Each structure stands twice: as structure tokens, then as C-alpha cells.
Amino acid sequence: MTAERLTQAVRQQLGLGRLLPLGEASDGAWVTEEAALAVLGRSVRPVPGVRLSAMRVELSSPRAAVEPAVPPPPSAMPPGPLTLTAELAAPADRPVPAAADDVRRALLAAAEQELGLALESVDLRVTELVEAESTGSAQAGGPKPEGVPHAEEARESGSAGSAGAAHRAAVDRVTRAVLAVEGVARLVPVLGPALSRVAAGAAVSAVQIEGDPEEGRCHVLLQLGLSPTRRALDTARAAGAAARDALGASGKVTVAVVVTAIDRV
Structure with a gap:
């Protein structure tokens, strides 16, 4: 990530403020x-x-x-x-x-x-x-919330070789499953690796997977824009469950869901 993109990402995150917890500790859900x-x-x-x-x-x-x-x-x-x-x-x-x-x-x-x-x-x-x-x-x-950028598809870190292909396939499966959830309007990435690591990282992604999805032991970060047709917490719970199911090892997968935008009625 270039210095200019890193600066833009940090400014964007500061503008969005903190992430507020939705539901209980077991839900793993937040909203900007x-x-x-x-x-x-x-x-x-x-x-x-x-x-x-x-x-x-x-x-x-x-x-x-x-x-x-x-x-x-x-x-x-x-x-x-x-x-x-x-x-x-x-x-x-x-x-x-x-x-x-x-x-x-x-x-x-x-x-x-x-x-x-x-x-x-x-x-x-x-x-x-x-x-x-x-x-x-x-x-x-x-x-x-209009200042939040919209994104229609996820991007991932792009590891090399077969491991990278497997990772991209996992991201694609999760993306399709999450977008099929009622109340999910789109993917809206605002949190990227540059905001949590000192070293330059990959482009900001709406679906981020850390760990090995092939082995089933991994952590997923979802960043979603929601429609107002359903309570945000209920949509976040359903999106997290869809991501775990898409990876086929729900007992070994943790998912954090961040609601980054909620459309107006």
C-alpha cells in the first residue's frame, strides 16, 4: 500500500469513529x-x-x-x-x-x-x-453515511501459488454466501490491514480471511452495508453464520462482522 493510500485509509477510519458493539459478546458484531x-x-x-x-x-x-x-x-x-x-x-x-x-x-x-x-x-x-x-x-x-465508499465485490491479499488460489476461492465462497443473506445490501470495506499493522498490507477488503481456510481454522472479517429492512444485529448474525457455513468448518471458524453503512428508508 502506498503512503498516499495509507494516509487516506487512516483518515477515513478516523472519520468513521469507533466501532460500537452490537448484541452480546458471543455475536461478534459491531457497527461504525x-x-x-x-x-x-x-x-x-x-x-x-x-x-x-x-x-x-x-x-x-x-x-x-x-x-x-x-x-x-x-x-x-x-x-x-x-x-x-x-x-x-x-x-x-x-x-x-x-x-x-x-x-x-x-x-x-x-x-x-x-x-x-x-x-x-x-x-x-x-x-x-x-x-x-x-x-x-x-x-x-x-x-x-454518504462518505462511506461502496464496493460491490471483495478483494483479498493474493498469496502466491496454489495457496493463493485456495484463499481466493474461499473469499469468493464467503462473498457469495454473505451477499445472499437477507438485509445485506452490499460489501463496504473501510478497515484494512494498514489500520491494524505497521507494515504495509494488502488493499482494503470487505471479506478478509486470516489463517488457513482449507484446514478450517481461520478468522474472517466481514464489512457490510445493510438495508433497513431488518434489524442490523439480526443481519450481522445471519451473515456471520453464512460465512462459517461457506467455509465448511463452522466450529473452527471465527467471524467478526462490521456494519459500515445502513441505507436510509
Whole structure:
């Protein structure tokens, strides 16, 4: 990987923020902070006149975090209960506690029903009261996921000889199986070897396999863009299962799934 591509990849990852855990430790699934906050921000649109800013998700208690069942990808938070903090601009013509309660309920519902994010609490700080005529477009949208590149096919590291051919065949099998999963819209790679190793590595891939897939002992990293037709966690679980089945030795294969983009409704 050239210095220019490495710099671009690092900047891209920093822009996406951290990876938030989906579900439990056994699920081996994460979602980019950008994609998650976009979904959560859109969930408050039905609440009249509110605007969220400075949204951030943290572990509720580092002591409650647990080790994931699979090797985590770079910048991944460990599974555990989460707390969302945000600044809230509320309409001046409505009681602030009522508006804040509606926002809190919308965020908690979206975290569970649309993402599968273990959001335990929402801390809102009211920073502004907005007059009614100014609130027409004051809806939260969250960070925009459009900056995430789309990719329609996976690329792999390309080892030489028969081992390389076997590796490419394994990547192809996993790719086809994952793209057939309901809710998977496309492959969207953003995490590459350059982000987890000092040495220059291969091009960023949406399906990465470490280890020997022929022997069945390997680790797979999937990076997926999802449609909003299904809860993100459910799609991630199904994609992980499809990848294990495609390699024919599900008991010896670990899979980490990263949701890098979620399409809008």
C-alpha cells in the first residue's frame, strides 16, 4: 500500500469513529459510530422542533465490559451496556422535560429495534430553546453515511501459488454466501490491514480471511452495508453464520462482522 493510500485509509477510519458493539459478546458484531448515530439521529424526526448535536456513545461502565468471543477489529469497543450523551435544542413553546422524554424514548427504541445496540441510558443536556418559527428544519440527522465508499465485490491479499488460489476461492465462497443473506445490501470495506499493522498490507477488503481456510481454522472479517429492512444485529448474525457455513468448518471458524453503512428508508 502506498503512503498516499495509507494516509487516506487512516483518515477515513478516523472519520468513521469507533466501532460500537452490537448484541452480546458471543455475536461478534459491531457497527461504525457514524452509521449508528445516523440511524439514531433520524429516529427523533417525529419529535417536533428538536435538534440533537454532539452525540456520542460510551460504555456505561468500563467494568461491565466483557471480552468479545472473536478477535475484535481495530478501534472496536468491547461489548457491554452503553450510554448515549447528546446536546438538545428544544422548542420554546413546549415543556422541556416532555420534549426530552420523547427524544429519549425514540433513541432507546431505535437502538433496540433498528440496530440491536445495548443502549442502557440516554443523557441529554438542553443547550438551547428554539422559537417555533425556527424549528421547522431543526431535526437531527446524525452524521451522514454518504462518505462511506461502496464496493460491490471483495478483494483479498493474493498469496502466491496454489495457496493463493485456495484463499481466493474461499473469499469468493464467503462473498457469495454473505451477499445472499437477507438485509445485506452490499460489501463496504473501510478497515484494512494498514489500520491494524505497521507494515504495509494488502488493499482494503470487505471479506478478509486470516489463517488457513482449507484446514478450517481461520478468522474472517466481514464489512457490510445493510438495508433497513431488518434489524442490523439480526443481519450481522445471519451473515456471520453464512460465512462459517461457506467455509465448511463452522466450529473452527471465527467471524467478526462490521456494519459500515445502513441505507436510509
